[in-house]
Amino acid sequence: MSTNLIEFKDVSFRYGEDQPWVLKNVSFTIDEDEWVAIIGHNGSGKSTIAKLINGLLFPQEGEILIDGKKVTEDSIWDIRKDVGMVFQNPDNQFVGATVQDDVAFGMENRGISRETMVERIESTLNAVGMKDYLLTEPHRLSGGQKQRVAIASVLAISPKVLILDEATAMLDPNGRKEIMQTVSGLQDRQGLSLITITHDLQEVVQADRVLVMNGGQIWDEAEPRKIFAKKEELREIGLDVPFVAILADALLDAGITIAHEPLNHEELLEDLWTLHSKT
Template structure:
């Protein structure tokens, strides 16, 4: 499997601040959904901005789809990456939803007829075509994120980075956006990086990277990461609800061979358990 992003011995700190990353290395596999989790201040969002070239490394190297992140390659790299931020309003530039999705295409000088086709397709893909004449600022939080995602999809990136993109949404809205991104990922064979402190969101990833104080402390599949509740607590993270439920059931004498299950597998296990009683 190709490593679409390679982070090689990078070091970084903000002015007048302690070193955040010191010779940190990691890879992101092409086609995977990788979740990067950690407490606030652990360096998650900084890592996303370094990958996209929004801030500059002190030393080391980042390679995105065979291109080194530097001034010479920055525009090509940003064409490969779409970022969805915590507050989608930070990304809006158009007077209407349709104008906003078209903005990036206009910058690329896409012919107008082709542009209209791409905008319509992108908005329909995220379920926002009927809102095309609305003012983006007047939409709900979930609708704003859908428009932001449509603007990215229109540009056909290879990588989507969700930088705390669901943290301002309620649980239903959060799941709706994650389901949408998953469908877009599958339909377009994308790589997704989710920067989050939401453990339940990260549990749906293919691979989880735990960052603490600028260092990678764990990297594994969700089942293995979230089964160790004590280790999560030691770095200030809570365990997923399903892990907490399994632990609570054990305390009541209902033993489980699992330390962690995602929602669907947990429900299936409980149904099986009840049916045998």
């Protein structure tokens, strides 16, 4: 039975007393092993949520619980043992002279034994497909390879939650696809709770649930299919919908009825094939 791993209770935050509220009375939960995508236009508060979960920021009102522990300045180092975060630009996270040094850094700070460190370096780099780059200097890696190492560095500390804050934004489509396939596989194998903050709709449709932020509040939350069924409402708050959903609407306007709201091309083709088989 799933239990709440992350809980926001009426959380409000602003970047200064004379500044507007970035988040206002935000409440939600995220379960163990759940993949939640957080979307919204720029300034809607989604990246602020990520920083609050990781203790980079603290709310002015409300409280945040991670695995039952309240996020405070006193608890923050315990919280960060459970929460790993990968940012948009992996260069900002590199601290080691080689790939293995970088993966070892977080573990060294936590006093993990050398024997365990060696095992985790090997297992995490193998998990992200970078085991052959152990002694490579990070600056010699491609963007996708750097992001894989950044993910391995976070996984090495064995977090319960992995946050990707626009982590694929700087990659080409193939790079984004490869990273998300890697992360999805790791989540399945390691039982991670995964939070992705992204503008990439192909990432969003893979999630178990979507939180839609608008004006510092939760506009809606549901599974991706139900969210993207609200096409016009999403456009009104400045968000896009997947191309396949637009295509499905065009087919409907042409008199071709689709059985359900498709999330990808495979689902749309299957619906069309089923429809064709019945005619």
